[in-house]
Amino acid sequence: MTLILYELGGLDGRRYSQFSWRTRLALAHKGLAADVRPVAVSDKQAIAFSGQDKVPILVDGDTVVSDSWAIAAYLEQAWPDRPSLFGGPIGTGLSRFVNTYVDRSLVPQLVPLVMVDVVACVGPEDAGHLRGQIEGLFRRSLEELAAARDTDILGFRKLLDPFRATLRGQPFLCGAQPAYADYILFSLFQWARIVSRFELLDPADRLAAWREAMLDLHGGLARREPARAA
Template identity: 50%
Template sequence: MALTLYELAAGERRFSPYCWRIRMALAAKGLAAKRIPIRFSDKVQLAFSGQDRVPVLVDGDTVISDSWRIACYLEDTYPDRRALFGNAIARGSCRLINQWADRVQLAGISPLVTYDIFRHIDPEDRAYFRASREKRFGRPLEAVQAERDERVHDFRASLAPLRATLGEQPFIAGDAPAYADFIVFGGFQWARSISEFPLLEQPDPVYGWVDKMLGLFNGLARQSPGYTW
């Protein structure tokens, strides 16, 4: 097996949304990868990649970081396997979905689960995590957590374009899932891996779609340690 994926870990939990995009993409391509857990305090182990963020994929002599670049690499290197994009228009258009996920979906989820991440990560990671996140949010993690029952309504409202899409078709990519689905699913799987706070509630087409995504590839995501909403 030539592939190795470095992914963010808290004990048995693998919770980076960007890593989950690639876990799903690898599964779609039918590619197995050795998985190396990286804690926040292990990031020096990524120095070989020339940067310090997960995911990092190693394929033989090739080292690639950044989930978008990894997805493009997989599509270009393994074009005869199931398509992540399938053509240039899909790849281009998915980049806007990738940016929407990063800047709207993940930015919306982050304050809702940040204290739960703190609770789950290994003790040696906690000082770094608390300091960096409290600087970002401008207040204690406990204060961010205390706002979430109110804040989740805005988060759910921000999913309106996704909700409407999934009310019209089974997957973001249409009748079958592709990389657009893996992008957005990664955010929910991130939260689900580390937090019992229900980001979604039934009835909601987004909830139903997450459930379908959890079952893909023999239940890959559902079987990973996480909570049930």
């Protein structure tokens, strides 16, 4: 039975959800294909069947799984004979930590830096929806949030130090080969790459080389998505 993945779609077919990219790469890691269906961020009716209002959503027959972490866990359980996303229970626990750190420490630092660019990549209704959400959360306009990003980016880069240090001794966060923890962190850079021309990393940063390697994975899956700079 065909897997179906619901994810955010923007102008010119852009697939800009960082969380959906975690799922896309997890599917590729497992060697699984999915029928990808884009939805507008403001169109909650299109995904009402899932019992909640966010993507990604994976549909496997009668099974509906929402949330990128829950989808990864489902893929690992449903296809145990395919390459592992976690490498066993210990790796699952460590990947959960990475997921939590990225979502609670990195995402809140990154959103103010590039969200002003996101609204230019979606239609007017979605742009209004996103602007209202983020400006209500930060109590500042998107333009005000972005005005200080040339200096605020330094704080974001500092938060990346644990990953940078890890990559001094191995090519990927998960060791000799990438796995789900790599996909979690990479999703932020892929999101920024798709929606913004603002550069998150110094070219000499060890993470910049890792990002290039991640873009080449699975036949260049992530690299094929057009960058905003292009």
